[in-house]
Amino acid sequence: MTPASRNxxxxxxxLAAALFAVLGFFVTRDRAPLDAFDTEGRRLEDWADDQALLVDVLRFVEVAFGTIGMTVLTVLLALVLLLRRHRWAALLVVVVMSVTSLATTVLKRWLGRDRPDWQDALGEHVNFSFPSGHASSVAAFAALLVMLLVLFVRRTSLRRLGIVAVVAWWLLVCLDRVLLGRHFPTDVIGGSLLALTVFFLALAFIDPRPRSIAGKAEPLPEVYASEKRLAVILNPIKVEDVGQFRSLVASMAAESGWSEPTWQYTTIEDPGTGMAERAAVSGADLVIVCGGDGTVREVCAELAGTGIPVGIIPAGTGNLLARNLGIPLYIRSAVDIALNGQDRAIDMVEVGGDAMEDTHFMVMAGMGFDAAIMEGVNEDIKKRIGWVAYVISGLKSLMFPAVRVEIQIDDDEPTVHRARTVLVGNVGFLQAGMPLLPDATIDDGVLDVVILHPRKFLSWIPLAVRVLAKSQTVDELIDRRTGSRVRIKAATDTPRQLDGDSIGVGRELRMECIHGRLLVRVPR
Known part of the structure; x- marks a missing residue:
């Protein structure tokens, strides 16, 4: 954390502590300036008493977000952050919530303000009133959630939606305390100010951002001396602030001993191929690409076989290649790995078929239901809400009709199947983290094929259960094959996709795995 951020x-x-101190003085010593404001709580409680359904909802909110409920939420949030390897963010959550709870209890006893005499009789509270424990715990948790949304959610629309939902939740709980008469309005304000005091104080000393993954590691031995020339290829629509991103990469590159990076931007006409070619010709020792799966695929394909490593900064919706390589989605951590990680040789796949030019993919190809999802995604919705657009398209395409397909693996005899979708993967985890191909690895020189044929709508349920459980059972519902060369031929025109991008309808896909073709930067 920089000195400016800490300050x-x-x-x-x-500021929050000063406001809390002033409020605490007035409500416990000389309440005259706030009497009129606090007595409004009686009117609100009287009004709520006449709304039977509202009172039931308020009592549910009271129980759900009491001490037990907030403890459960705190533990769950900390565990999720730990599982995602955000240890410092998890520590901040535990510290803020624990200190807030302790401070609330101590201050309640010290200040000793009595509860309102008009509170709801059912479940009447008899302990002290200022500050509100519900308000302080929820405000602290809300502040943590807003911080995490700002740090880890890139899409502006989703981040704003999340922040609005979090603030609405905090306001609901605060209003609940006043409408039930459990607290004076100043109690919930005081609880919120106390929570903000603890949050900002903890934030000054605990930086929740992921630490440098390679910063403490010993430098990797150089096979040959290089000038450490760095080229960056950026899809400018995938980052919110191009200038800020450039500044971040340049400063981190300088710290890691790299040259001042050269910059190139992709366009609709050239999604990365020409930029990658120019970077290779200019003698770059490392090429960093920032964009979605399509941009990453084009750059990787052009640099395959050159011996120039590619650092991937995932900035798309799916980010399938990055996820399967263990590259974090947090931009600073991804840049760190690109600059300081180790090189790994991975496979790429050459692909051809009818009504398409020969091309390539890094992650997967598919025919049928999965391709229909990609084809049906509304781009405007995708820009606003990201991956949720795929869910909407998937629900629309759920009963995509089964087609007759002929599948040939290597030089074996072709086999005929009925399928709603056929997927050929170079990796194990596909959209939404689904382990459709649990045995697949990106550097084994082998393609993994899965054939899915749920006959009825309800058949998707056992299919999903078996996929999530990584079941090895093979039958008509889920069939699996492996080989270095795969040919799929459908009886009718069928939607097709490569790495999540629709390539239109056709009847055939021919794929061959090229072993160890590309160098990419991965975590050490």
Whole structure:
């Protein structure tokens, strides 16, 4: 954390603490300035008493977000962050929630303000009132959620939606305390100010951002001396602030001993091929590509076989290649790995078929239901809500009709199947983290094929259960094959996709795995 960031956090803590202290003085010593404001709580409680359904909802909110409920939420959030290897963010969550709870309890006993005498009789609270424990715990948790949304959610629309939902939840709980008469309005304000004080104070000393993955590791031995020339290929529509991104990469590159990077931007006409070619010709020792799966695929294909490693900064919706290589989606961590990670030789796949030019893919190809999903995605919705657009398209395409397909693996005799979708993968995890091909690895020189044929709508349920359980059972519902060369031929025109991008309808796909063709930067 920079000194400026720490000073801002300390400033926020000081302001919240000062406001809390002033409020605490007035409500416990000389309440005259706030009497009129607090007595409005009686009117609100009287109004709520006449709304039977509302009272039931308020009591549910009271129980759900009490001490037990917030403890469960805290533990769950910390565990999720730990599983995603965000240890410092998890520590911040535990510290903020624990200190807030302790401070609330201590201050309640010290200040000793009595509860309102008009509170709802059912489940009447008899302990002290200021500050509100519900308000402080929810405000602390809400502040943590907003921080995590700002840090880890790139899409502006989703981040704003999340922040609005979090603030609405906090306001609901605060209003619940007043409408049930459990607290004066100043109690919930005081609880929220206390939570913000603890949050900002903890934030000044605990940086929740992921630490440098390679920063503490010993430098990798150089096979040959290089000038450490760095080229960056960026899809400019995939980052919110191009200038900020350039500054981040340049500063981290300088810290890691790389040259000032050269920059190239992709266009609709050239999604990365020409830029990658120019970077290779200019003698770059490392090429960093920032964009979605389509941009990454084009750059990787052009640099395959050159011996120039590719650093991937995932900035798309699926980011399938990055996910399967263990590259984090947090931009700073991904840049760190691109600059300081180790090189890994991975496979790429050459692909051809009818009504298409010969091309390639890094992650997967498919015919049928999965391709219909990609074809049916509304791009405007995708820009606004990201991966949810795929869910909407998937629901629309769920009963895509089964087709008759002929599949040939290597030089074996072709086999005939009925299938709703056929997927050929170079990796194990596909969209939404589904382990459709659990035995697939990206550097084994082998393609994994899965044939899915749920006969009825309800057949998707056992299919999903078997996929998530990584079942090895093979039958008509889920069939699996492996080989270095795969040919799929459908009886009718069928939607097709490569790495999540629709390539139109056709009847054939021919694929061959090229072993160890590309060098990519991965975590050490």
């Amino acid at each position: 801002r956090a300390l400033g926020g803590a000081a």
